[in-house]
Amino acid sequence: MNLERLIDTWRSPLTGLLAARGASWAEATELAQDVFAEAWLSRATLTADEEDERAVGAWLAGIARNLHRVAARRRLRAMQQLPDEVGVEGEEPGLDDDETLRVRAAITRLPDREREVVQAFYLDETSAARVAALLETSERAVEGLLRRARARLKAALAEAVGKSS
């Protein structure tokens, strides 16, 4: 197994997916790194062909699910020990234009499943097949979710522009 290729192929969809499941972007990145390290250390357990993206995606998704569960518990504990206003990831002002900020805000308001596919698919260049492998669903289902999410986003953005003008 080639670690560099594994990371290049799955880094972005996996990070986007983890971020869509409640982790902050920084946490999601850390978590994705843990997933790759774990996957590499236990690569002997992957019985399928490593060229089979569907099998590799499902395998990574399984590891991510377990680590995400542990991390979520840790995060919950940390949140309980901190004042309420701490721990909420905000937008850095001044780095993005208004439209970009509006898009990101609209993405966070998408239904869970749609947010997952949008963040996994658009974070970087990847294919619907890889996202489908991570979500353990079909490519068609991912494409359908993407279309619905984009339509919802378009409507949300139009509404936001109307309000601001």
Add this chain to the structure above:
Amino acid sequence: MDPTELCPEPLLREALAPRRPDAAAFQARVEARIAAAEAERETREAKLVAAPPRLRMVAGFLPPGLLPVGLAGLAGKKLTLKAAPGLLALPVVSLAMVLVTFLGAVGIVARQRPGTEGAEMSSVEVRRLWWRRNRTPALLTFALLAVLVWLRHSEVAVVLVLVSMAMTAMLLAEMARAGLTDRKHVGKTLAGLLWNIALYWYFMREFLPADPAGIDPIVAPWLLAVGAAVCVFATHSLSWARVKEWLAHPVRMRYPDKITTWSLRVIVWPFTFFLLVLVVAVTAYVLASFAPLEPSRAQLAEWVRDPALDEGLRRGAATYLAEEGELPEAVQLPSDSERIAALMPRKLEVDDPAQLSPDEREALAMRLAVAWPEPDEHQVLAAVGVRVELLTLLGHEELVASGRDVALDAVVRMWNGTYGGRDSAGFSQTQSAAETAGDSWLQYSHMGDVGATQAAIELMGVYGVPPEINLAGVRRWLLGSIRHERLMVMFGLPDERPLARLAIVQLDALAGGPPSFMARVLAYRVVLAAFLLACLCVAATLRAQPRGVRA
């Protein structure tokens, strides 16, 4: 869908671009993690090499669940005599492996995905390897435990399992001292094994009516379960806050932004309250189980005074107290005539027994002396007991001896009916002719009955104790039946506890006095062993370092 109605893809990519991880830094951090994990693994292996050879050998045949992560490569080593100390761990290891394999087969543990904690082999693979190499000794041990229970030597089986568990706990503690494992692993493993044994114990008692009192069927498994819970608490340093967090976790994960502190409290409070009630109930039950089971003389005197109690019970208590010279004054016991009146209609169909003339009493006594019950009569012990009491009340004690053979034969037969002669057993109510002749497997299938047992003890007080009867076993059975009766009363069944208590007093008188202090301690030996075992497991957990190989 019209593309103009969709959000443009470049806009989405642009919006998410700032969140994109830097490829080079990402890869460097993954490699750093891998390097750290491999260094940790090397440290573990170095510790393993430095560990005593005996420990390495024993660790080799421990199943995957008992092996610390990273030592899974050792799993499945063939069991040899050099691992002799570990042989004692085999019963508990076999039980655990059978259970885990069964759960795996039915899919309950199938969701445990391999490779999630850096193991070199998946748990399924390690389990298979372990079975391949240790199948014969493990299955033989499991079969031995099953056969011991089947043959009603359940106490031997339980002692074997307890010793085995103690050995396993000590092995794990030693592995922790050698730096091969940590507190989390030790605590989780011991808690799991304690639960496993508690389950084994509980079901063994449920399905086989053997030895219900010598090994206390309820208290001991509870002690083990409480020990397991304490091990888990010791592992995680759990606080109420952690428990609440755990209970609310699924809701928080689903609606992370919608749960406020207030709603968290509302959700968790009933669980907290329920847990509190459960702990109090269990504690109260366990404490009640240790309350004295025999009645005190003051309690016997209370029974004698209580007209609402069964007359037989009152007279039995009065007889005992009279022999001791402690019968309370002004006690209104039924007169002999009243007692005859109470007993006779049940068996002799006399219209007005209280008005019997001396001649009629003589004739009745003669009739009783030649009409002893048949051995297969229902409740033969009680029937013989009634005749003995009637003959005594009629003033013809010399005729009681004529029933000796019938009485002792019935005593032995009803004892064997509950498979007596083993660890503990009561007397059954009945044995059919076919059973008596040995033609039916039912001859050993009867449950002990408190009334029949008390009647048998009274008969043995009159005619002597047959050599077949194990009085200590009868006593243990009565002690156990008192605890069972508590549950029966909860379901609205008649309370036979006073009768069982009286039977214990009569039995003690028969045996020349109550058991000594040591004998009483021995009666609780398995409960004490379970308690000590739970303490040993908790101590082993606490002594293990919190951060070991997984630090």
